[in-house]
Amino acid sequence: MIITEKKPLTELLENLEGFEKVFLIGCSDCAALAQTGGDKELEALTIKFTQAGKEVVGTLLSDGPCHNLRAKQELRGVSDEVSQADALVVLACGAGVQAVADLVSQPVMPGLNSLFLGNVKRYGWFEERCSTCGECLIADTGGICPVTRCAKSLVNGPCGGSQDGMCEVGGDRPCVWAQIMDRLKEQGRTGKLDKYQPMKDFERSIKPGVVDLRMENQDARSERLAMVIDGREEKYAHSEFGKRNWQIMLDDVKPEGLTRLQRDLDAGKFVQTAEIVPPKGVAIEKVLQYGKDIRDYVIAVNVNENPASVMRLNSLSLSHLFAREGIEPIFHITTRERNRLALQSELLGAYVLGVRNVLVLTGDHQSMGDHKEAKPVYDLDSVQLLRLCTEMMGGKDYNGHDLDGAPDFYLGAVVNPGSDLLDLQIMKMRKKALAGARYFFTQAIYDLKIFENFMDQVKDMDVKILAGIIPLKSAKMARFMNKNIPGITVPEKLIGRMEKAQDRTAESISICKEISEGCRDLCNGVHIMPIGWYSIIPQIFDPVKD
Structure with a gap:
């Protein structure tokens, strides 16, 4: 899920300067679970805006504003209220804000900051787990992602800064490489750590990302990726160290x-x-x-x-x-x-x-x-x-x-x-x-x-x-x-x-x-x-x- 945090009220009011009538949109999915965009948050923000002199002309708790077709249908149901608004504030992730902005003519303001893609540890407790890098390597690291969970995104082993199993950056962050080692020991797979992890191919994650299954289904995408990887391995076949990228002995x-x-x-x-x-x-x-x-x-x-x-x-x-x-x-x-x-x-x-x-x-x-x-x-x-x-x-x-x-x-x-x-x-x-x-x-x-x-x-x-x-x-x-x-x-x-x-x-x-x-x-x-x-x-x- 996408983990978000509330923007300060002062920032929201500054963004809404010159706009008197506001329509609020929340998210019943990720933002509601993060306690940043559910029913309670919509109600609380309505009160705060009213006290600040803004008129909230309506609210909508979307099932997920990042889903363009669903959001379009939901906005049709409140079109009269939306048409009265000078601006909209969306309590959702950045994808949800942009989806709404594509569907209305008024200015759309983010009510939240998107932090990371994470797991729900317990209710109200979230931890980042994935950087959506496009080249998942956790098969080699015990199902634990060092790209995301190491402060330096190190993929070939830890730095020298860990102490008592904790990251040098502090903040009660465990060293992910200690966790990876423990996990692989439990699985009897520590030999995986000897494998060289090559440089990431950021060409595959050029922004903005697009997946259009009308043009290419997921099986076809997977086959095309395999061809790209095979081509690189053939090009750099002389390597004694890594699967790709190298050709010098x-x-x-x-x-x-x-x-x-x-x-x-x-x-x-x-x-x-x-x-x-x-x-x-x-x-x-x-x-x-x-x-x-x-x-x-x-x-x-x-x-x-x-x-x-x-x-x-x-x-x-x-x-x-x-x-x-x-x-x-x-x-x-x-x-x-x-x-x-x-x-x-x-x-x-x-x-x-x-x-x-x-x-x-x-x-x-x-x-x-x-x-x-x-x-x-x-x-x-x-x-x-x-x-x-x-x-x-x-x-x-x-x-x-x-x-x-x-x-x-x-x-x-x-x-x-x-x-x-x-x-x-x-x-x-x-x-x-x-x-x-x-x-x-x-x-x-x-x-x-x-x-x-x-x-x-x-x-x-x-x-x-x-x-x-x-x-x-x-x-x-x-x-x-x-x-x-x-x-x-x-x-x-x-x-x-x-x-x-x-x-x-x-x-x-x-x-x-x-x-x-x-x-x-x-x-x-x-x-x-x-x-x-x-x-x-x-x-x-x-x-x-x-």
Whole structure:
């Protein structure tokens, strides 16, 4: 059913300015069940309009105004009252409002906001369940839709932001991927999660949608869809990873020695990298100096892309400036803000500007940042974007068209070894590797036993792994991260050391060095995320050797 909410009375009256006589139409189906457009709501709105000085000339509780023929018949029965009205207000979904607007000559105003297509959990309790995307995949996900029920619409596994089985976005939203895993475990079908889910074909859902069964019945539509899918699979038959969209073999596009990061990792060196956050503005002098201050202590610098969904200078611009200064950048690209057209264009631009290290991420949900009202894009997930990068490195765009010059990238991704959904994190990590990721940065590590357990489970993978470390500034900071940042576990022993330390900076440096040293036998390097504390990096790392 279509779930709706009432518009504020002030908005309704503003829309009706200049119209004195009003006819009201409700919906006995979805809107009545949602308690927004039934008999009671029509009666209540009549009273409110009358008190506001409007004359309600009549009401109609339709069996479903979205049904044009039915609505036409119902309006004939009240044609005298409707003819007296200056405007109509419809308490129904957007489809119902538009159906009425097609049938009368007066202005028709929506009385409700249409929210989503959902299920009735209990009377008065509704949950969104379907995005009407036109490519239903829930046969592979235990009958649960990740397109709708994941805040980022991720279809190849969860992000790293779940905590205690709940979504990072909050609002008591369970992580749908935890639910999918539980359901498939019950059914003995967890192998379905290994399947690559290709990019959605939005050509099939161009607005407005039309199904005309006079011209083509449903069986004919189904046969035509099968032909389209078969044609794509035949076109991209060389894929070892997904059923469609890909024609480049991964082993054919693995450049060697492309960057110092790649050369040192491939040579077996224990590498040191750090993260620099772009400024919120165009004053770049300080951030460029930070890069120069740490350049002798790291082989590459990660350049964030709107971390925590806070708007900042984009990663590509700063990556280019660092490269120009001889500081090797690791360019971050997220799927949060761009569709596949913009992503491909950005990647081509990155190559032209001299950027070769690319870290592919989904990106924190926009509701966590300083532009909560922004529309999230998430046209692709990180697995799909990695595969798209691989395709471009093979000289093709998303649709298999030849590129006039192919880029080369050293592709990386991220993983959360402390995730409460570790099985799913590893499943998605394997998908990322199959899609083209050759190295991984982890969430911050403080408990080496947790990290060792993770590394033991992925030791068969032919990828490089760099452990993340966030320098602790205080015991309070450690407790905050334990409570609020998914996948981070700072042991009480370390928290106690920070509490007792007379020199917290020195203690933090000591802890970072101990973790870094402990990682030497476990992974391929470490990555410092200083959160603005760039001066600490030369105190943690020794200068790197050429």
